[in-house]
Amino acid sequence: MNALTLPDVAAQAARQALPLDWVGMHGIAIPVFIDGQRLTALADAGVSLDDGEARGIHMSRLYLALEALDNVALTPGLLRCVLEQFLESHEGLSRSASLHIHTELLLKRPALISPLAGWKRYPVSIKANLNNTVFHVELQIQIAYSSTCxxxxxxxxxxxxxxxxxxxxxxxxxxxxxxxxxGSSKGIVATPHSQRSTADLKVRLNAKVDELPLLSLINEAEAALGTAVQTAVKRADEQAFALANGQNLMFCEDAARRLNIALKRSADIAAFEIHVVHAESLHAHDAVAHSRWNREAS
Incomplete structure (x- = not known):
């Protein structure tokens, strides 16, 4: 008996001819290797559907191409190879491809004074785009810190x-x-209010960058802010943190400007956007500041 040919509905012509900007999948579970860590991640993978006559894309080909990320350090070069595979497997259908990876980097951070240390999570996203031969990578990092008004x-x-x-x-x-x-509560009758704050950094990497500079960006941002939230602490660490806050007063505008200056110093960055939120302890609303910069426009 001859084997039957399995139907390929996606290869059929579309009922209404119309190109689509992006078609793919969200939330694909994958492992990624960043800074020596094997991390659980979710990936959004897709391509444009430029052939408006085509019914759809081959999503399984995108899924299988993600196997290239197994057991290999995540780099811009690897991301480009995956996107090139996306387009090669959709030759004649697609001219652009993208891969968006969401994960959390887990870093062990030392206490300010004592020998203690603890783990702190940093939500990160890596987005790679390939449009014909134009390729770029964007990183998004969220950093928590304390701000005293x-x-x-x-x-x-x-x-x-x-x-x-x-x-x-x-x-x-x-x-x-x-x-x-x-030293008494009678003397220190008032204390300033402070709040846990967050900085969302979105940076576009220079084309020549061959590694993902996540750790260096985190370190530079935390050094600029001066009051990154702590993990394991003793009283000496808590006192040092209080001193850092007292000597490091800042509005959200101050935080955004500090980060702007720090990120401009990085040769790895071609452009960035900064979104700072101070979750007010005085008000029921947040204080927010934005800043952006593009090396080509400066």
């Missing part, structure tokens, strides 16, 4: 000054008494 700090200092006047006006100043006053 400069206005609230100034108002708190004024209240402490007023309390000092109330307690010591027309009295001889004794060192021991003042020292005790500074």
């Amino acid at each position: 400069p206005c609230s700090a100034a108002l708190s200092r004024q209240l402490i000054q007023q309390q000092f006047v109330d307690d010591f006006a027309n009295k001889p100043l004794e060192h021991a008494e003042i020292l005790a006053w500074l």
Whole structure:
């Protein structure tokens, strides 16, 4: 008996001829290797459907092409190879391809003072696009940090000054008494408000970059902000964190400007967008700042 030919409905002509910008799959479970870590990730893979007469694409070919990511470090070169395979398997149908990978980088971060350390997660996305021969990679990273309001700090200092006047006006100043006053809740009558904040960084890499500079971008951003959230801490670490916040007051505008300056120094970056959110502890709404930059336009 002759083997029957299995039907290929996707190869049939479309009922209405019309090209489509993107067709593919979202949420494909894959492993990826980044900075020596094997991470669980979700991938969005697709191509354009430029042949408007075609009924559809071959999604299984895209899925199978993702096997190239197994057990190999994720690099711009590897991403390009996968996208080229997307297009080769859709010759005559598609002229552009994209791959968007969502994962979380897990980094062990040391405490500020003590020998403790703990793991911190960083949500990251890697997006690669290939349009004919034009290829680029974008990285998106989310970083959590603490921000103390400069206005609230100034108002708190004024209240402490007023309390000092109330307690010591027309009295001889004794060192021991003042020292005790500074260490009491009676003396420090007000404290500035701070909040957990997030910075979303979206950067486009230069074409010559051959590795994904995720770790260096995270380190540069956290150094610019100065108050990255901590993991395992002792009291000495908590005190050091309080000192860092007190010496590092910032509005969301300050944070966005610091990140802008830091990212411009990176030779790996061709363009970026910054989205900063300070989740207010005073207000029921958030304070937000945006910044963008393009090397070619500067």
